[in-house]
Every structure is written in C-alpha cells, then in structure tokens.
Amino acid sequence: MKPLVRNAALNSYIELSRSLGIDPRELMKRVGLDPAGLAVQDRWISGVAVTQLFELSAVASRREDFGLLLAERRRLSNLGPISLVIREEPDVRSALELLVRHEYMYNEMLHSRLSETNGLATLKVALEPGEAMPARQAMELAVGVFHQVLRGFLGARWQPVSVCFTHGAPADTGTHRRAFGPVVEFDREFNGIVFYASDLSVPNPMSDPLLHAYARQYFDSIAVSRDTTVPDRVRELIEVLLPTGRCSIEQVATSLGVDRRTVHRHLSASGESFSSLLNTTRAQLAEQLVANQRRSLTEISGLLGFAAPSAFSRWFGQRFGCSPREWRNRRTRQRHSGEE
Structure with a gap:
C-alpha cells in the first residue's frame, strides 16, 4: 500500500x-x-x-x-x-x-x-x-x-x-x-x-x-501504531465514512489509492472481508450510540450509514436479537438496578 x-x-x-x-x-x-x-x-x-x-x-x-x-x-x-x-x-x-x-x-x-x-x-x-x-x-x-x-x-x-x-x-x-x-x-x-x-x-x-x-x-x-495493518486502515475509514452515507468498498479503495480487488486481497489474507469489518464496526458503534439516551434512533440510523430508520431497525434486530428501543430500555433498567 x-x-x-x-x-x-x-x-x-x-x-x-x-x-x-x-x-x-x-x-x-x-x-x-x-x-x-x-x-x-x-x-x-x-x-x-x-x-x-x-x-x-x-x-x-x-x-x-x-x-x-x-x-x-x-x-x-x-x-x-x-x-x-x-x-x-x-x-x-x-x-x-x-x-x-x-x-x-x-x-x-x-x-x-x-x-x-x-x-x-x-x-x-x-x-x-x-x-x-x-x-x-x-x-x-x-x-x-x-x-x-x-x-x-x-x-x-x-x-x-x-x-x-x-x-x-x-x-x-x-x-x-x-x-x-x-x-x-x-x-x-x-x-x-x-x-x-x-x-x-x-x-x-x-x-x-x-x-x-x-x-x-x-x-x-x-495515538495509533506506526505499523497499522490494512484491516485497521479499513476499519478506521469505515468509521469516518459511515455518517456520510457513502461507505462502500469502492470509497475505501479510493481513499487508500488502490482498486477494490487490492483491498479484497489484503482483507482476505487477514481472514476478513469488507462486509465482516463493516458489520463489526457498525455493531461496536451501535452499542455506544444506542446506549446514549440523548441521541434519537433516527439520528443514530444516519450516523451508522442507513438510508432509513427502518433499515437500521432490521439490521439491529438481526444483529442483537431485539429492536434498538428494546435494547436501550434493557440497558437502562440494568444500569438503574446496578445503582440500587
């Protein structure tokens, strides 16, 4: 690279x-x-x-x-x-x-x-x-x-x-x-x-x-290590590009100055794919964002790169086994019970 x-x-x-x-x-x-x-x-x-x-x-x-x-x-x-x-x-x-x-x-x-x-x-x-x-x-x-x-x-x-x-x-x-x-x-x-x-x-x-x-x-x-791997670079770019609604392997490849096949080859060598990194990164961000009561679910949907809140809800349900609102309410109850 x-x-x-x-x-x-x-x-x-x-x-x-x-x-x-x-x-x-x-x-x-x-x-x-x-x-x-x-x-x-x-x-x-x-x-x-x-x-x-x-x-x-x-x-x-x-x-x-x-x-x-x-x-x-x-x-x-x-x-x-x-x-x-x-x-x-x-x-x-x-x-x-x-x-x-x-x-x-x-x-x-x-x-x-x-x-x-x-x-x-x-x-x-x-x-x-x-x-x-x-x-x-x-x-x-x-x-x-x-x-x-x-x-x-x-x-x-x-x-x-x-x-x-x-x-x-x-x-x-x-x-x-x-x-x-x-x-x-x-x-x-x-x-x-x-x-x-x-x-x-x-x-x-x-x-x-x-x-x-x-x-x-x-x-x-x-601070990040000087020896950043390709998956690390792709993961960072995914985080940056998700809120723009233009997060794709083509956009990542353009940012890296290579073609999509080169990105695919490097990720495969690390046992990853663009889809797997996208889903993992989205899931990590979703947990942080949904737990924040000050952010609306519509706003979070946009920050995670979904075209509509309904698409976000479907993805979230498949990933976490419940709706974003249910997950948020559950975390809130757990937090309050812990305080008590």
Missing part, C-alpha cells in the same frame, strides 16, 4: 485555488479525489494523488509558489488532535520532537529528522510518496508548515539561519522571501530548516503546566 495523508492536507486548497482563478474540483477529479469528501477531515486519502494535485494546481494557476501560498494559510490546529498536545508541551524541543515522532498520524509520506551539532539544529524534511514523481509543491508546503509551527512558538520576528530546498529557485522569489526572509536557499543538498540549537530550549508561551498531563493522557488514548 502506498502512503496516505489525512484529508486535512487539503485544508484551504479550495479557497486558494479559487482565489487564483482555477477550478479546484475539476483538478481533484483528474487525480481521483472526491471533492465532497473534504468535509471529513480525518479521512485518509492517497498521498500520490495529493502530490499530483498540487503540481497540477501550480501549472494551472501559473504559480510556482502554490505550495507555499497554501502553507501560509495553515494553522497549528490543521494538524488535528496532535496540535492539542503540542500546544501544551513545555518547550520548543519537546513540541518539535513530538511532532516529528508522530508525523505518520497525519501524513504517511512525511519523514523528518531533527539533529543538533555545533550549536545548530537541523530539521531535514523528506517526502516518500512511493513512486518517482515531481513533489516540489508538496515539499514547499511541508517545510512551510514546519516554519509556521516554529514561528508560532518563537514569535513572529523569529528567523532561522537558513531554509533549504533541493530544487531550483522560481522565477519570482517574492513569496519565498516574504515567508522565510532573505535566508531561503535553493539547489541545496537537503530540504529543511537550519536554526540555532538554543531556540529548542525556549519555553513554550502557550503551555499550561496543569493541562500538559491531561493533554498527554488524551493523546496516548488516540
């Missing part, structure tokens, strides 16, 4: 594209991405498709700085749940190390490394989409986002020693100098940021010591 990225990688893409006079939805369809799926931030999509999309957008808009313009629109919160933890880390070093160590949780293409020597810290950034392809825009986006994160901790006037790119300079370097200052360099041997190692010890002004432990506990509860 080729690496995936979260839908959040396309945050502000639609708005930026339209501001530059290009049709973002048409370009997305050309690389096999579903524009309607952007509403689901935690959905996984093909890293190759996203990389191709950025290159096509740069050509269509005639802006060699497309990736960097996108980076300028990013906020720390765009990184998802990990941003809540990073915000509470005590200093720049711990925040940056956490971001690098868990980068696979939001971008499986991204491979970064932080090192220190002779008073300088070097953050090297690499992208591995799984095949040889142009990735200038995606790289500038990645380096630009890291730069934004560092500036968020160190202040708007902070400037690194240098910002390096392996590719050549664009015809107009105005955006790059606005973003990075006069220290941006091209045709270097690596992509990344060089800055003073002392910056890593700067206290994080956003951190609240009382919230740090809670933030870490929360993150530990949602």
Whole structure:
C-alpha cells in the first residue's frame, strides 16, 4: 500500500485555488479525489494523488509558489488532535520532537529528522510518496508548515539561519522571501530548516503546566501504531465514512489509492472481508450510540450509514436479537438496578 495523508492536507486548497482563478474540483477529479469528501477531515486519502494535485494546481494557476501560498494559510490546529498536545508541551524541543515522532498520524509520506551539532539544529524534511514523481509543491508546503509551527512558538520576528530546498529557485522569489526572509536557499543538498540549537530550549508561551498531563493522557488514548495493518486502515475509514452515507468498498479503495480487488486481497489474507469489518464496526458503534439516551434512533440510523430508520431497525434486530428501543430500555433498567 502506498502512503496516505489525512484529508486535512487539503485544508484551504479550495479557497486558494479559487482565489487564483482555477477550478479546484475539476483538478481533484483528474487525480481521483472526491471533492465532497473534504468535509471529513480525518479521512485518509492517497498521498500520490495529493502530490499530483498540487503540481497540477501550480501549472494551472501559473504559480510556482502554490505550495507555499497554501502553507501560509495553515494553522497549528490543521494538524488535528496532535496540535492539542503540542500546544501544551513545555518547550520548543519537546513540541518539535513530538511532532516529528508522530508525523505518520497525519501524513504517511512525511519523514523528518531533527539533529543538533555545533550549536545548530537541523530539521531535514523528506517526502516518500512511493513512486518517482515531481513533489516540489508538496515539499514547499511541508517545510512551510514546519516554519509556521516554529514561528508560532518563537514569535513572529523569529528567523532561522537558513531554509533549504533541493530544487531550483522560481522565477519570482517574492513569496519565498516574504515567508522565510532573505535566508531561503535553493539547489541545496537537503530540504529543511537550519536554526540555532538554543531556540529548542525556549519555553513554550502557550503551555499550561496543569493541562500538559491531561493533554498527554488524551493523546496516548488516540495515538495509533506506526505499523497499522490494512484491516485497521479499513476499519478506521469505515468509521469516518459511515455518517456520510457513502461507505462502500469502492470509497475505501479510493481513499487508500488502490482498486477494490487490492483491498479484497489484503482483507482476505487477514481472514476478513469488507462486509465482516463493516458489520463489526457498525455493531461496536451501535452499542455506544444506542446506549446514549440523548441521541434519537433516527439520528443514530444516519450516523451508522442507513438510508432509513427502518433499515437500521432490521439490521439491529438481526444483529442483537431485539429492536434498538428494546435494547436501550434493557440497558437502562440494568444500569438503574446496578445503582440500587
């Protein structure tokens, strides 16, 4: 399986594209991405498709700085749940190390490394989409986002020693100098940021010591292993896609950047099928949702991807041996008897 990225990688893409006079939805369809799926931030999509999309957008808009313009629109919160933890880390070093160590949780293409020597810290950034392809825009986006994160901790006037790119300079370097200052360099041997190692010890002004432990506990509860299996990926996608009413093996395959036969083959090798994972995941979610008295059964039906409450009730009866309302009432009685 080729690496995936979260839908959040396309945050502000639609708005930026339209501001530059290009049709973002048409370009997305050309690389096999579903524009309607952007509403689901935690959905996984093909890293190759996203990389191709950025290159096509740069050509269509005639802006060699497309990736960097996108980076300028990013906020720390765009990184998802990990941003809540990073915000509470005590200093720049711990925040940056956490971001690098868990980068696979939001971008499986991204491979970064932080090192220190002779008073300088070097953050090297690499992208591995799984095949040889142009990735200038995606790289500038990645380096630009890291730069934004560092500036968020160190202040708007902070400037690194240098910002390096392996590719050549664009015809107009105005955006790059606005973003990075006069220290941006091209045709270097690596992509990344060089800055003073002392910056890593700067206290994080956003951190609240009382919230740090809670933030870490929360993150530990949602953190996933780097060695995620295909069934794990499919199960996660099912959870994300069910409320959209478009949860199918075709949609899952599109998100994974493969065809449905490839998904079927990987699941079969694990003794699973798409139907078995769908039913198991639905059942687990149904137990949690039906037990919640504040949610109506009609609302739960939609969250589980059923076209109508009657279809949900039939499925629930076959799975649990009673109607959702009966199951809820039974759980309520058990809870009350336990309290007594």
